Amino acid sequence: MIAVLLILIPLLTGLATFFLKNEKTVRFWALLSSLGTLAVAAIALTVQKDSSLSEFHGEWMQTLGSSFSLGLDGMSQMLCLLNALAYPLVIIATWNSKYFRPHQFFALMLLAQAGMMGVFLATDALLFYFCWELALIPMYFLCSQWGGEKRIAVTFKFFIYTFLGSLLMLIGIIYVQSLTPDHSFSLNSFYMAKLTPDQQSVAFWLFLAAFAIKMPIFPLHTWQPDTYEQSPTATTMILSGVMVKMGVFGLLRWLLPVMPVPSVTMGNYVTCFAIIGMIYASLIAIRQNDLKRLVAYSSIAHIGLMCAAVFSLTESGMQGVMLQMFNHGINIIGLWIVVEITEREYGTRKISELGGLAQKAPGMAILLVIVALANIALPLTNAFPGEFLMFNGVFNSYRSNFGIWFTVFAGLSIILAAVYTLNMIRNVFYGNTNAITEKAVDIRFNEKLALGIIVAIIFVLGVYPQLMLNITSDISEHILKAVKGTANSGAVH
Amino acid sequence: MPINLYILLAVVLFCIGVVGVLTRRNAIIIFMCIELMLNAVNLLLVAFSKMHNYAMMKEGIATGGSDGQLFVFFIMVVAAAEVSVGLAIIVMMYRNVHSVDINFLNRLKH
Amino acid sequence: MNNVFQIAYWIPLLPLIGFLINGLGRKQLSKSLIGIIGSGVVLGAFALSIAVFLQVKSGNTAALHYFDFIKVGNLSIPFEFKIDQLTSLFLLIITGVGFLIHVYSTAYMHEEKTEHFGRYFAYLNLFIFSMLLLVLGGNFVVMFIGWEGVGLCSYLLIGFWFKNQEYNKAANKAFIMNRIGDLAFLIALFWMAAKLDSVSFDTVFSQASLAKLSSLDITVITLLLFVGATGKSAQIPLFTWLPDAMAGPTPVSALIHAATMVTAGIYMIARSNALYSLAHLTNDVIMYIGLATAILAATIALKQNDIKKVLAYSTVSQLGFMFLALGTGAYTAAVFHVMTHAFFKALMFLGSGSVIHAMGGEQDIRKMGGLGKKLKWTFFTFGVGCVAIAGIPPFSGFFSKDAILLSAFQKNPALYVVALFAALLTAFYMFRLLFITFTGKFRGSHEQEHHLHESPPAMLLPLIILAVLSIVGGLVGIPDVIMHGGDKLGAFLSPVIPVHEGHHVEASTEYMLMGISTGLVLVMIIAAMYIYKNFTPTETKGFGKVLENKWYVDELYDRVIVKPLHWFAGFLNNIFERVIIDGLVNGVGKLVNYGGRQMRLLQSGQTGTYVLLMVVSMVIIFALQFFLRKG
Structure with a gap:
């Protein structure tokens, strides 16, 4: 029941927002709604896995073999919390940003939240697909209506790209459904379906297409920097903070346990691309002059590591990915907040045009430096345990002899990450002020509040990561058992 | 009279219609050519149905082969409807472009 | 009995609290309050460290387990401390020298704005916290937390005057070069975790674990850890950040880039001596790299004209000595030298700070000269430091350097000769610095000459204390030949570091070696005095130019690594990403478009x-x- 609430609150409040007129009211309404969702998500954390509260089954397209089923396990608890936490942060941080037609803007934002909640909670493949698109479509409108100069071309690319992936996934879903014994879309039937290795690899590539585009994995990433650059920053925060996790989540929930054989045999190739992408994106990030593009490429590099860790098929890797999904979401929202402030206050995102902000806006500088250090996974920030576990997982990759080399090459990106992050800090915050930054003022209370919350999370999870690891330990063990159990039971040659 | 002559006549009429449609640009003449083709087909239908009727009568079925003649009526009705619509279009066209030359109607291209 | 150990977590916690108070209240608190809090917390930690030391000296050690940091599957990494002889010694050095430098800083940084003054002390306290975490850590992960933490503080403090982009560049360079080492450290960690499912010192160094590791494992792990150490402790090939790090305030150079942080690599290897004593290949690598660094840095130091740069290269060179000792298996000697070096190098850096303070920010020794007359205390204490580092008995440097030279001799007399050469260079360039700076005629502007003054007591007091320590600090490690049972340090550390067994050297040989080195050092000092007593700046030519430009190592790295990487990144960004990948993606779209147009x-x-x-x-x-x- 609680799972339904998580979807219903943003959905209904989102629809209602269309009819509000006053901008202030809209903002308060959206904030209230997101806080409500956050409260429910926090309560959801306490729900035990097998209790009646954690699952919900409703009738929905019964003739097709699909039902409206939702389920809460460790992974969805964690991601729902991230989703619910991201919205208040975004709304608070962008309190001073002006949007035309604010009621539509916030309505679409909340609808996207409902869609993402659905993705994280669905235990029915058709419902999963439905929510996947429900999250995508508001994003399309948000980017194309409120975006930057080149928004039309860019969002067109974004939409076609991700939609192509979604359609391939839909084909995959229908394909697997036709092979299940009871012709049902439910997650359990998918898990039970005894596919031959050949059938599995067909479905594997179909599903992977959608997830790899969403994450994104090199070389399918080019929509991302453009979209992040052109979207309004509030949307970018949600896109990179939460939506990108849908891809990783999809791998964990729908790909590995359903198609274990290719996940093991093809894992090395996917990891290769992921790691090439990490280095590639890090190198490109060094040369970026636009803050948004820099953060975008940095995000691609981090996601690459998550993908590699997923396919390492080790407990350490799984746990690291779960932890890092949350951390990355929080940290990158922090970075975007700073980008948003910079753009709004000084009218430019060009690194070369900024400088000396630390003198004028010390509060912002300190908070950004902390977030940036978390971005490069310094110990005692939240990203360190996550990356540590992921690297450890990659190092011990299951059935792979290349774990060490994967780790070495992936590790290069942590050096490169230091290069581009510190250069960014140096050029934006240090040095002398120039004409643009001369009249800079420090950040306001609401921005300080949002960044303060983020910094608090960074330190709490950096010092005591077990908080999160305890939530997700059961589910990651479960996934691994599903993969290795099936893969070992004779299906692998 | 052997059926061959009917067929030959129908083919000649049809070909005249086709060539007319292909070569002429005047909408009305094209229209007439289309009618010509339709009537060539009608002629064939009538001829074949009569031939069929003879064959059936030998077996003692008097009404055999009447379907073809039914179809002819059907075609004539449809053709009449078509003519009314078609002529209306041509009239509209003349009103707009003061010509019934079909090459003026190439706006689909743009 | 273990009451002290139960409150041992306060040792790092106190500086952390200081960091928080100074960091958050830097605008509200007054300068004197910031100074008192900043130094007070370190003093508190020092007092606790003494208590811990006494407890350890009476034979107690402790393994303290606080909470599970990461626990996933088989891998369990607790947040734990391990307090033993080695730890307690480093605790004393860090908090002791750290406290003196905090006191010194209250005067040295007094002209900064209150806000920045508070920021400075916050960073300094954070550094002490990280460094304490590093040495207290009971497993490699906690050590790594401190390891990266000190790197961060070093970065923040090098770039303390953030308006100057050159300083910020130096800070970035330090952090990035350290990161290269850190990556190797991490991989070593993963390797260990993969083989042993644990990274705790007690488990890894136990006989059972060591038996589980193949010789390949041990070689790889130790080599990787050593690469980590070359980053932090500025050895070839990752040493170039340390001289640039002199951009930071001088007390920072004394604390971080001379006395404590840069010795973290030595601490780590000494801590892992159980592993290293099994890795012969690695030991050879360490030995040769240490020796090469010692020589290279010493030659560069001969021709530097920036007072802090000379000291920086001297630090690199001395660290090379320590690695040489580690490579020959003389872990105690290395730790001993860490200690004495902390005294005399901190002393000299603080002394140079006093000089810079008096000269109004001038660091070029060609523009100094004759300062001894005005800055008597500084001159005297700096002189003590020079004598100590040169290795004149009975100053502290003599004993520690002698122990290192002896272990080199035991390994191979040829090593001894090369190491001795480096030691002689040390004596020469240190006294060159001393004479150019403090004797002869003043070569600066009149304004500067007028401004010359001795530093305030808050700066002189640490200098004097450190000078005393530099004189007597070596007495804890008197070699057995001179006084039986004189090597108290070796005895103290023996539970952690088993006594080194090299080839036995006859007492007469040992005396002879001491005699040779002392004699030659004296010759060097006299030569330096003769050449530089009345120094006039001249243009350097020929080979001296190469030394002055630091063997062009920075330029080499720039050409071979930085520039190509930058170019490659540019290629990826401008060509590969835009043309090839995006071209492919957009190409599909264009193809559909084109097809449609043709069909139309x-x-x-x-x-x-x-x-x-x-x-x-x-x-x-x-x-x-x-x-x-x-x-």
């Missing part, structure tokens, strides 16, 4: 064409059907 041409709008096409198609279909049916 068929829709000419010519009714005649349509009809013709229709007729032709019908004829074709008819013909096809007709002939196909026949066939």
Whole structure:
């Protein structure tokens, strides 16, 4: 029941927002709604896995073999919390940003939240697909209506790209459904379906297409920097903070346990691309002059590591990915907040045009430096345990002899990450002020509040990561058992 | 009279219609050519149905082969409807472009 | 009995609290309050460290387990401390020298704005916290937390005056070069975790674990850890950040880049001596790299004209000595030298700070000269430091350096000769610095000459204390030949570091070696005095130019690594990403577009064409059907 609430609150409040007129009211309404969702998500954390509260089954397209089923396990608890936490942060941080037609803007934002909640909670493949698109479509409108100069071309690319992936996934879903014994879309039937290795690899590539585009994995990433650059920053925060996790989540929930054989045999190739992408994106990030593009490429590099860790098929890797999904979401929202402030206050995102902000806006500088250090996974920030576990997982990759080399090459990106992050800090915050930054003022209370919350999370999870690891330990063990159990039971040659 | 002559006549009429449609640009003449083709087909239908009727009568079925003649009526009705619509279009066209030359109607291209 | 150990977590916690208070209250608190809090917390930690030391000295050690940091599957990494002899010694050095430098800083940084003054002390306290975490850590992960923490503080403090972009560049360079080492450290960690499912010192160094590791494992792990150490402790090939790190305030150079942080690598290897004593290949590598660094840095130091740069290269060179000792298996000697070096190098850095303070920020020794007359205390204490580092008995440097040279001799006399050469260079460039700076005629501007003054007591007091320590600090490690049982340090550390067994050297040989080194050092000092007593700046030519430009190592790295990488990144960004990948993606779109446009041409709008096409198609279909049916 609680799972339904998580979807219903943003959905209904989102629809209602269309009819509000006053901008202030809209903002308060959206904030209230997101806080409500956050409260429910926090309560959801306490729900035990097998209790009646954690699952919900409703009738929905019964003739097709699909039902409206939702389920809460460790992974969805964690991601729902991230989703619910991201919205208040975004709304608070962008309190001073002006949007035309604010009621539509916030309505679409909340609808996207409902869609993402659905993705994280669905235990029915058709419902999963439905929510996947429900999250995508508001994003399309948000980017194309409120975006930057080149928004039309860019969002067109974004939409076609991700939609192509979604359609391939839909084909995959229908394909697997036709092979299940009871012709049902439910997650359990998918898990039970005894596919031959050949059938599995067909479905594997179909599903992977959608997830790899969403994450994104090199070389399918080019929509991302453009979209992040052109979207309004509030949307970018949600896109990179939460939506990108849908891809990783999809791998964990729908790909590995359903198609274990290719996940093991093809894992090395996917990891290769992921790691090439990490280095590639890090190198490109060094040369970026636009803050948004820099953060975008940095995000691609981090996601690459998550993908590699997923396919390492080790407990350490799984746990690291779960932890890092949350951390990355929080940290990158922090970075975007700073980008948003910079753009709004000084009218430019060009690194070369900024400088000396630390003198004028010390509060912002300190908070950004902390977030940036978390971005490069310094110990005692939240990203360190996550990356540590992921690297450890990659190092011990299951059935792979290349774990060490994967780790070495992936590790290069942590050096490169230091290069581009510190250069960014140096050029934006240090040095002398120039004409643009001369009249800079420090950040306001609401921005300080949002960044303060983020910094608090960074330190709490950096010092005591077990908080999160305890939530997700059961589910990651479960996934691994599903993969290795099936893969070992004779299906692998 | 052997059926061959009917067929030959129908083919000649049809070909005249086709060539007319292909070569002429005047909408009305094209229209007439289309009618010509339709009537060539009608002629064939009538001829074949009569031939069929003879064959059936030998077996003692008097009404055999009447379907073809039914179809002819059907075609004539449809053709009449078509003519009314078609002529209306041509009239509209003349009103707009003061010509019934079909090459003026190439706006689909743009 | 273990009451002290139960509150041992306060040792790092106190500086952390200081960091928080100074960091958050830097705008509200007054300067004196910030100074008192900043130094007070370190003093508190020092007092606790003494208590811990006494407890350890009476034979107690402790392994303290606080909470599970990461626990996943088989891998369990607790947040734990391990307090033993080695730890307690480093605790004393860090908090002791750290406290003195905090006191010194209250005067040295007094001209900063309150806000920045508070920021400075916050960073300094954070550094002490990280460094304490590093040495207290009971496993490699906690150590790594401190390891990266000190790197961060070093970065923040090098770039303390953040308006100057050159300083910020130096800070970035330090952090990035350290990160290269850190990556190797991490991989070593993963390797250990993969083989042993644990990274705790007690488990890893136990006999059972060591037996589980193949010799390949041990070699790889130790080599990787050593690469980590070359980053932090500025050895070839990752040493170039340390001289640039002199951009930071001088007390920072004394604390971080001389006394404590840069010795973290030595601490780590000494801590892992159980592993290293099994890795012969690695030991050789460490030995040669240490020796090469010692020589290279010493030659560069001969021709530097920036007072802090000379000291920086001297630090690199001395660290090379320590690694040489580690490589020959003389872990105690290395730790001993860490201690004495902390005293005399901190002393000299603080002394140079006093000089810079007096000269109003000038660091070029060519513009100094004759400062001894005005800055008597500074001159005297700096002189003590020089004598100590040169290795004149009974100053502290003599004993520690002698122990290192002896272990080199035991390994191979040729090593001894090279190491001795480096030691002689040390004596020469240190006294060159001393004479150029403090004797002769003043070469600066009149304004500077007028401004010359001795530093305030808050700066002199640490200098004097450190000078005393530099004189007597070596007495804890008197070699057995001179006084039986004089090597108290070795005895103290023996539970952690088993006594080194090299080839036995005859007492007479040992005396002879001491005599040779002392004699030659004296010759060097006299030579330096003769050449530099009345120094006039001249243009350097020929080989001196190469030394002055630091063997062009920075330029080499720039050409071979930085520039190509930058170019490659540019290529990826401008060409590969835009043209190839995006080109492919957009190409698909363009192809569809192009196809559509071509198809559109068929829709000419010519009714005649349509009809013709229709007729032709019908004829074709008819013909096809007709002939196909026949066939």
